[in-house]
Amino acid sequence: MIAFPLGATTTPAELAxxxxxxxxxxxxxxxxxxxxALNGWLVTRRDPALxxxxxxxxxxxxxxxxxxxxxxxxxxxxxxxAEHTRHREPFAAPFxxxxxxxxxxxxxxxxxxxxxxxxxxxGAADLRRDFAGPLAVAVVTKALGLVDADTATVLxxxxxxxxxxxxxxxxxxxxxxxxEAYARLRAAVETTVAKGATVAKGATAAKGATVxxxTAAEAEGTAAETEGIEAExxxxxxxxxxxxxxxxxxxxxxxxxxxxxxxxxAAVLMFGGIETTExxxxxxxxxxxxxxxxxxxxxxxxxxxxGAIEESLRLEPGAAVVDRYATRDTTLGRAAIRKGDLVTVxxxxxxRDPAVFPDPDRFDVRRDNSRLQLAFAxxxxxxxxxxxxxxxxxxxxxHLLDRLPALRLDPDRPTAPQGLVFRKPPALHVRWG
Numbered sequence: 001m002i003a004f005p006l007g008a009t010t011t012p013a014e015l016a017x018x019x020x021x022x023x024x025x026x027x028x029x030x031x032x033x034x035x036x037a038l039n040g041w042l043v044t045r046r047d048p049a050l051x052x053x054x055x056x057x058x059x060x061x062x063x064x065x066x067x068x069x070x071x072x073x074x075x076x077x078x079x080x081x082a083e084h085t086r087h088r089e090p091f092a093a094p095f096x097x098x099x100x101x102x103x104x105x106x107x108x109x110x111x112x113x114x115x116x117x118x119x120x121x122x123g124a125a126d127l128r129r130d131f132a133g134p135l136a137v138a139v140v141t142k143a144l145g146l147v148d149a150d151t152a153t154v155l156x157x158x159x160x161x162x163x164x165x166x167x168x169x170x171x172x173x174x175x176x177x178x179x180e181a182y183a184r185l186r187a188a189v190e191t192t193v194a195k196g197a198t199v200a201k202g203a204t205a206a207k208g209a210t211v212x213x214x215t216a217a218e219a220e221g222t223a224a225e226t227e228g229i230e231a232e233x234x235x236x237x238x239x240x241x242x243x244x245x246x247x248x249x250x251x252x253x254x255x256x257x258x259x260x261x262x263x264x265x266a267a268v269l270m271f272g273g274i275e276t277t278e279x280x281x282x283x284x285x286x287x288x289x290x291x292x293x294x295x296x297x298x299x300x301x302x303x304x305x306x307g308a309i310e311e312s313l314r315l316e317p318g319a320a321v322v323d324r325y326a327t328r329d330t331t332l333g334r335a336a337i338r339k340g341d342l343v344t345v346x347x348x349x350x351x352r353d354p355a356v357f358p359d360p361d362r363f364d365v366r367r368d369n370s371r372l373q374l375a376f377a378x379x380x381x382x383x384x385x386x387x388x389x390x391x392x393x394x395x396x397x398x399h400l401l402d403r404l405p406a407l408r409l410d411p412d413r414p415t416a417p418q419g420l421v422f423r424k425p426p427a428l429h430v431r432w433g
Contacts, residue, residue, distance in 0.1 A: 002334055002335070002336070004030050004035075005030075006022075006029055006033060007026065007030055007033030007035045007042065008035075010022055010026070010033075010037060010042075011037050012038065012420055015420055016418055016419055019320070019346075020348070020352065020361065023044050023346060024349075024352065026042065026044045027044040027045050027353060030044075031045035031048060032044075032045075032048055032332045032334065033335075034335070038342070038344060039342060040342030040343060040344055041335060041337060041341060041342065041343045041344065042344050043332070043344065043345045043349075044349030044350065045333075045350065045353055046350040046353040046355070046356050046374070047353075048333055049346070049347070049374065050350075050379075052324055052332070052343055052345050053324075053345060053378040053381065054379045056080045056081065056379065057327065058327055058328060058330050059324035059326060059327070059343055060325055061077065061323070061324060061325070061381065062079050062080045062081075062083075062325075066078045066323070066325075067168040068268065070165075071161060071164045071165050071168070071267075072263075072264045072267040072268065073260060074087075074261070075087055075261070075264040075268045076088040076091070076268060076381075077268045077381070084380060084381075085380075086256055087261060087265055088384065090251060090252035090255040091248065091269065092384065094143070094248055095384050095385045095386075095388055096387065097387045100391055101391065104139065104143075104391065105395070107142055108395045108396075109395055109399075111138045111139070112396055112399045116399055116403045119131065119404075120404070124410065124432070125430060126428060126430075127400070127428045127430055128278065128424065128427055131396070131400075132277075132281040133274075134151070135278075135281070135392065135396060136273060136277040136281070137155045137158070137274055138151050139273065139277070139392055140154060140269065140270050140274050143273065144192075144249060144269065145192065145248055145249060146189065146266075147188065148188065148191065149188045156181065157181040157184060157185045158271065158275075159181075160175070160177040160180065160181035161182055161185075161270075161271065162275065163175045163178055164179065165178070165271075169421065182263075185263060185266065185267055185270070186259075186263035189259065189262055189263040192249050193249055193253040193259060196249070196250030196253075197250060197253070197254075249262055272384075273388075275318065275319075275422055276319055277318075277388075277389045277392055277393070278318075279318030279422060279423065279424035280309075280312070280313065281393050282425060283312050283315075283318065283417060283424055283425075284308060284309050284313075284393055284397060285400065286428055287308070287311065287312045287315065288308060288397070289407065289408060289409045289430070291363050294308065294363055294365045295401075297365055298365055299401065304365045304366065305394055305397060307366060307367065308397070309393050309394060310371050310373060311365055313370075313375035313376075314352070314357065314367075314370050314373035315352070315361075316348070317347045317348055318422060318424060319421065319423075320348040320420070320421060321345060321347060321348070321420075321421055322344070322345050322381070323342060323343070323344050324343045325342060325343065326338065326339055327339065347377065348423070350374050351373045351375065356369070356372060357369065357372075405432055405433055407430060407431075407432045408430060408431055408432070410429035410430055412429075413429035415427055415428055
């Protein structure tokens with residue numbers, strides 16, 4: 001093997017604390033480097049990162065070492081090819097741009113308003129724990145539409161599952177609370193799907209009976225026909241009122257997925273919707289408050305808020321890395337990769353590639369190509385709910401800047417993003433007024 005001296009001296013602690021100086025060195029000199037500390041390859045330059053994420057025939061997620069699958073089973077996150085498509089497609093429709101606006105915008109506005117109304121009188125808060133986290137959990141809870149599962153319950157399941165996955169990633173045994181939480185989530189999914197199917201079946205039967213009644217009454221005149229139509233509308237309204245908040249899980253179960261498969265994908269949506277969206281809101285606010293000149297630009301022109309969000313995603317993606325496994329011997333740059341090798345793509349590294357982003361460490365809300373960032377990954381595993389995450393972050397930031405006057409970082413409680421895989425500040429203490 002060709003020597004990779006920078007990779008040989010790179011430590012997980014360094015990458016978790018402040019990875020960007022080391023990632024810049026690796027990107028310049030060893031863009032595909034072997035890291036003994038990770039027992040795998042690390043890709044830090046944008047072009048090879050795209051190659052890895054696009055080529056699912058050579059670099060797959062479908063490997064027994066994939067830790068999320070060890071806790072929740074196979075899902076769209078841990079499968080490739082036809083099976084990946086089969087798991088992903090039933091969940092796709094609600095997360096398209098128009099459907100996201102119509103299905104979630106009003107709820108996000110209302111939930112954001114509720115959270116800020118509670119915070120406003122205090123003049124200070126940890127906006128990660130008191131705002132970004134609760135908002136992300138509330139939106140995921142609505143998206144899943146689980147029967148008898150409130151925000152606190154969903155958060156408790158999420159926390160336990162994340163701990164178990166993190167334990168496995170670190171090479172430890174999984175906390176047993178993780179599989180127990182997943183079992184409760186799976187039971188809630190089964191209850192939700194069963195109720196949705198029962199309500200839909202009842203509505204169909206009632207509609208059929210009403211249509212028959214209306215048809216038989218045709219000979220008796222227009223009045224009876226009108227009665228049948230009104231009764232049909234009444235049945236439909238009652239049925240829709242009884243349905244779960246969203247038919248996402250029920251529709252998935254009706255579209256080629258078994259109940260265990262629906263549950264595993266619900267866990268993945270919960271994980272991504274909470275972990276990465278909380279980070280997206282928190283990191284974007286931290287970037288704006290750290291750069292008063294850029295914040296002033298956004299306050300003067302609200303159209304720049306989109307640019308601020310993309311720049312924050314570029315500089316500090318909530319998920320810093322994605323893992324793949326080589327299915328065959330191959331080469332990537334100077335690296336001779338062997339079948340079975342772990343190949344980790346550093347999204348954080350690729351997002352600061354100076355060949356694509358001049359002055360890559362600068363936060364610039366007017367950067368004209370910031371949407372080339374890879375925070376949502378790329379290829380078949382591009383984030384399913386990227387449009388929802390962007391909408392949620394935009395509404396959250398707009399309300400924060402409008403509702404909290406003179407919003408600023410608490411100088412007595414400094415913070416910075418941290419984490420090897422998922423990066424965000426442990427807290428974001430701010431003051432206003």
